[in-house]
Amino acid sequence: MHMADALLSPAVGGTMWAVTAGVAAYSIKKVQNELDEQKIPLMGVLGAFVFAAQMINFTIPGTGSSGHLGGGTLLAILLGPYAGFLTLASVLVIQALFFADGGLLALGCNIFNLGFYTCFIAYPLIYKLLVHKGYSTGRIFAGSLLAAIIGLQLGAFSVVLQTLFSGITELPFRTFVMLMQPIHLAIGVVEGLITAAVVVFIWKARPEIIEKAASGQTIGSSDIKKVLAGFAVIAIITGGVFSWFASANPDGLEWSMFNTSGKEELEMPGGIHQTLASIQEKIAILPDYSFKSSEQEVDGDAPETEGWPAVNAGTSVSGLAGGAMTLLLAAITGLIIRSIKKREKARAV
Amino acid sequence: MSNPVESLYNIRLLDELAEKKSIIHNVHPLMKVLTTGAYLLVTVSFNKYQLSNMLPLVFYPVIVMSLADIPAIPIFKRVLPALPLITGIGLFNLLYDKSPVLVLPWITIPGGWVSFLSILIKGFLTILAALILIATTGMTKIALALRIMRIPGVFIIQLLLTYRYIAVLLEEAGRIVRAYSLRSAGEKGIKFRDWGPLTGHLLIRSIERAQRVYRSMCCRGFAGEYHTGREKGINTGDILYFAGWSISFLIIRYFNIPAMIGWLMMGVRR
Numbered sequence: 001m002h003m004a005d006a007l008l009s010p011a012v013g014g015t016m017w018a019v020t021a022g023v024a025a026y027s028i029k030k031v032q033n034e035l036d037e038q039k040i041p042l043m044g045v046l047g048a049f050v051f052a053a054q055m056i057n058f059t060i061p062g063t064g065s066s067g068h069l070g071g072g073t074l075l076a077i078l079l080g081p082y083a084g085f086l087t088l089a090s091v092l093v094i095q096a097l098f099f100a101d102g103g104l105l106a107l108g109c110n111i112f113n114l115g116f117y118t119c120f121i122a123y124p125l126i127y128k129l130l131v132h133k134g135y136s137t138g139r140i141f142a143g144s145l146l147a148a149i150i151g152l153q154l155g156a157f158s159v160v161l162q163t164l165f166s167g168i169t170e171l172p173f174r175t176f177v178m179l180m181q182p183i184h185l186a187i188g189v190v191e192g193l194i195t196a197a198v199v200v201f202i203w204k205a206r207p208e209i210i211e212k213a214a215s216g217q218t219i220g221s222s223d224i225k226k227v228l229a230g231f232a233v234i235a236i237i238t239g240g241v242f243s244w245f246a247s248a249n250p251d252g253l254e255w256s257m258f259n260t261s262g263k264e265e266l267e268m269p270g271g272i273h274q275t276l277a278s279i280q281e282k283i284a285i286l287p288d289y290s291f292k293s294s295e296q297e298v299d300g301d302a303p304e305t306e307g308w309p310a311v312n313a314g315t316s317v318s319g320l321a322g323g324a325m326t327l328l329l330a331a332i333t334g335l336i337i338r339s340i341k342k343r344e345k346a347r348a349v
Numbered sequence: 350m351s352n353p354v355e356s357l358y359n360i361r362l363l364d365e366l367a368e369k370k371s372i373i374h375n376v377h378p379l380m381k382v383l384t385t386g387a388y389l390l391v392t393v394s395f396n397k398y399q400l401s402n403m404l405p406l407v408f409y410p411v412i413v414m415s416l417a418d419i420p421a422i423p424i425f426k427r428v429l430p431a432l433p434l435i436t437g438i439g440l441f442n443l444l445y446d447k448s449p450v451l452v453l454p455w456i457t458i459p460g461g462w463v464s465f466l467s468i469l470i471k472g473f474l475t476i477l478a479a480l481i482l483i484a485t486t487g488m489t490k491i492a493l494a495l496r497i498m499r500i501p502g503v504f505i506i507q508l509l510l511t512y513r514y515i516a517v518l519l520e521e522a523g524r525i526v527r528a529y530s531l532r533s534a535g536e537k538g539i540k541f542r543d544w545g546p547l548t549g550h551l552l553i554r555s556i557e558r559a560q561r562v563y564r565s566m567c568c569r570g571f572a573g574e575y576h577t578g579r580e581k582g583i584n585t586g587d588i589l590y591f592a593g594w595s596i597s598f599l600i601i602r603y604f605n606i607p608a609m610i611g612w613l614m615m616g617v618r619r
């Protein structure tokens with residue numbers, strides 16, 4: 001359910017980056033305030049766990065298809081909402097970079113859609129509320145299942161809104177919602193069942209993990225800290241001496257936004273156009289294919305064709321020819337660079 | 350990317366490419382991150398009918414990949430799995446947008462087709478740009494760029510740790526899946542009753558691993574901060590790299606270059 005760059009406008013992508021950066025900055029502040037550095041490696045390893053576990057395909061009974069773990073709810077249950085959100089964010093950063101899941105501009109949307117709703121809405125309002133009265137297999141199962149389903153429903157609805165606000169798709173709102181929500185209900189049930197199965201298994205095998213996590217404590221024993229306290233002091237001093245790295249202000253990301261989408265006039269500036277007009281007759285490569293086409297213009301039955309001012313055969317064909325030429329030139333450029341590099345390498349040998 | 354072992358190969362390929370040496374690899378990571386950002390913003394800022402205007406954007410991946418010695422086919426293969434969602438949503442434009450926008454002497458092409466193609470091209474180019482960034486920069490250098498951009502240290506350490514342990518845990522997940530499939534001959538996939546225990550064991554092992562990692566980090570003087578060595582400074586060449594590309598992207602954005610070439614080729618009088 002990753003949002004893609006291609007479905008976004010710069011304004012929506014930039015806004016979601018800003019919102020996500022805000023949530024992340026707040027979460028970082030919260031995590032730093034807890035001052036428990038033991039959580040940092042745990043976050044890292046659990047992030048890697050979610051990544052790896054998502055690669056395991058689980059067969060859905062009675063169907064031929066399969067699903068995988070959705071990370072947000074599980075991370076919130078194990079790490080708490082703030083650390084869970086940050087961990088999921090780093091998983092999504094790596095997925096965007098290495099696996100082309102979503103994209104870098106859509107990263108803000110994806111972190112928000114998959115992380116915010118699960119960690120800050122579904123986890124506190126559903127899971128915590130359900131297990132509030134005390135732990136039992138049934139409550140933990142229901143809590144994780146429902147939290148995962150509702151988190152994903154909200155995320156899917158966000159995808160619809162973000163795509164529509166970007167103005168990329170022609171799908172009407174209602175149709176889009178009717179497409180997305182049921183599909184993600186099915187996916188959410190599977191993700192929720194896997195999440196619930198894992199949490200229940202952990203509850204049965206190592207109940208202290210779930211209890212500690214829920215009360216805000218870091219999973220695992222902290223004896224090592226006392227044992228190593230003396231060494232740590234020396235280590236901190238040594239590290240501090242060699243450290244130049246001090247500032248860690250939670251500024252968040254600041255992205256400049258181009259506010260250019262949608263209303264650009266595509267006409268050429270007069271000067272360039274006139275110069276071109278004066279020389280094009282002389283150097284035209286394909287003069288036979290020219291269309292003096294003002295008569296062929298399509299009349300007004302196409303009111304929604306904003307951004308494509310001159311609908312006529314002449315510009316269309318020259319656009320196609322020019323486009324093909326552009327791609328050809330790009331390919332030639334690539335080939336030339338590669339052949340020059342090869343020659344240089346051969347010379348070096 | 351649904352197989353742990355395949356994912357591992359994917360990460361290793363990109364890591365190995367990032368270790369190469371070239372002009373592009375030498376550019377400061379911050380400038381490469383900023384250039385990628387500018388490219389993405391310009392690419393998605395084209396409206397859905399500006400199909401031909403955005404074509405010159407292919408020069409960026411072509412030039413960078415050629416200069417950086419990045420093989421095209423393995424990278425293209427990694428772009429493809431990301432396209433189905435974009436294609437799925439784009440396909441609806443074919444149904445809903447039938448206004449003619451591209452009129453050729455022999456055929457009239459409705460807007461849906463143009464916007465569908467432009468979504469596909471945008472998708473391809475944006476995904477390619479992200480892969481090129483990681484294949485020419487590598488994760489540690491991207492973390493350096495993030496640090497210069499003043500992203501808080503906690504997040505960066507955490508990102509690097511996640512990245513480091515992905516390889517370890519993917520191997521473990523791969524072994525679990527292989528062992529399961531060897532012991533369940535004739536079964537298709539993982540049964541429902543095994544979902545919890547299978548993933549749960551991996552999770553418990555991961556938590557225990559995290560404790561060992563933390564202990565060894567403590568032994569090496571970890572106190573909540575991550576110390577890095579000296580970093581390469583930004584020089585004029587790096588700034589020129591970013592400035593050059595940004596200006597090119599703006600020129601592509603504001604001038605319809607393919608149309609100009611087209612007019613030159615055919616002498617169409619407007």
